[in-house]
Amino acid sequence: MPASSPPPRAYSILFACPTGLSRSQVFVDFSASYDRMPHPDPRLEESISQIWDQRLHENPSLYNGLKFRFGGYLVHTTDEDLGNDSNVCIHLGLTDYRTFVGTNLSPLWEKFLISDENDSICGQHTASPLGNGAVVESADGKILVLQRSYNVGEFPGHYVFPGGHSEPQEIGISCHIRDEDTRNSSCLNDKVSEEMFDGITREVVEEIGVPAGSLTYPTFIGISRRLLNVRPTAFFHVKCHMESEDIRRFYSNAQDGYESTQLFAFSQDELRNVASKMPGCHQGGHALYELMVKEQKIL
Template sequence: MVKSRLSPADDFVLCQHTSSPLGNAAVVETSDNKILVLQRSNNVGEFPGYFVFPGGHPEPQEIGITSHQYVKELTDSININVSREMFDSIVREVVEEIGVPASSLSIPAFIGISRRDLNVRPAAFFSIKCNLDSKEVQQFYSSALDGYESTQLYTVPMIELENMASMMPGCHRGGFALYKLMVDTRKIT
């Protein structure tokens, strides 16, 4: 007997208690107060054509984790390295997808975790300032290492991003909500 494929709703129910790889993404703001948004290529497996913030996921092998073995003596150094990798990996992703030099980016500020609607995969969101203006960023984008993942880079003000949010995956809409919350909180304090 062949089982039928699961619907997205069934997938949500079955996967809600399983581990998920932690993604990351950054809301990057240019020196002229524009936010960087990529339109995903139609040739990518996840969310083709959608608007997204640059991101991906941390790489365990970057810090020497190559298996699931537990080594008590290494726990403290691994914990420190995992924390560092969370911040280093988002800078790498921005550099690879946008093409800007790492030296043009601020230290990432963690703003929260959002997760996808259907497969509930979590993503850590960061805010990063770029000391380049939107025209300079566009010039770097043409030679981005992972430029094939997207078809266009948009540099938009916050109000325009509100209109694009309906064409973002759920976790990116959540990341945008976290960013707005951060911005609104800064205005109050």
């Protein structure tokens, strides 16, 4: 019998930096030009409210908060291998969770897409909030993975890395403000970039329960996108100075512990065995981590 072909990938890697990028190498262009464009079909637009109302009826705990919308990126580098002289500029607009549920997570999500090789054009009618995820390594070399609660909006019961979203409202953003002063615009871009790093640290602290002081500053390792629902997620590598057994004790009192049912501490080999059970964007996060590990072995 012919060998069976491997299952198709559930993700694509939009950007990978195996050596990792620090905060000073990650820039943001925050602009209304990266906001979602309404679809020309009014029935599709109306379906957003209908689907949100239905989901809210099924799960009253859902909350419609502002999110940063992913609008693409530009890489600047003087090194083909994305060395220390590299930096990336991430393009971000504004969207909200309601529109995410009504476009990306809609049963009609493919109808919101445009057939175009340019990712930004292809998904211009989707909310596509930029999620975040952290590959957290404990002091004894284990990788921390959560099993999601069955009450969450996306992939209930699945294995995931800690994460969620950076929050515009954490840095005082409630809407776009037209400002011709480039100094103010540059300052806001810096604040958004900083929130990308602060946001993932906050997610780890809230979901796992460890003190922020036990974590290293995040290193940005890339962006993956789940093929199902075209869901983009930025991934970071973080080390925790605590051993996995100590981390488990903190997890029992985690602020957002209700979002998950269990914390696992996997070896790299164990993680490879469960990665296929993750949502596609987190499978991509694991692939980005593997690229980082491979790069470290070479160095």
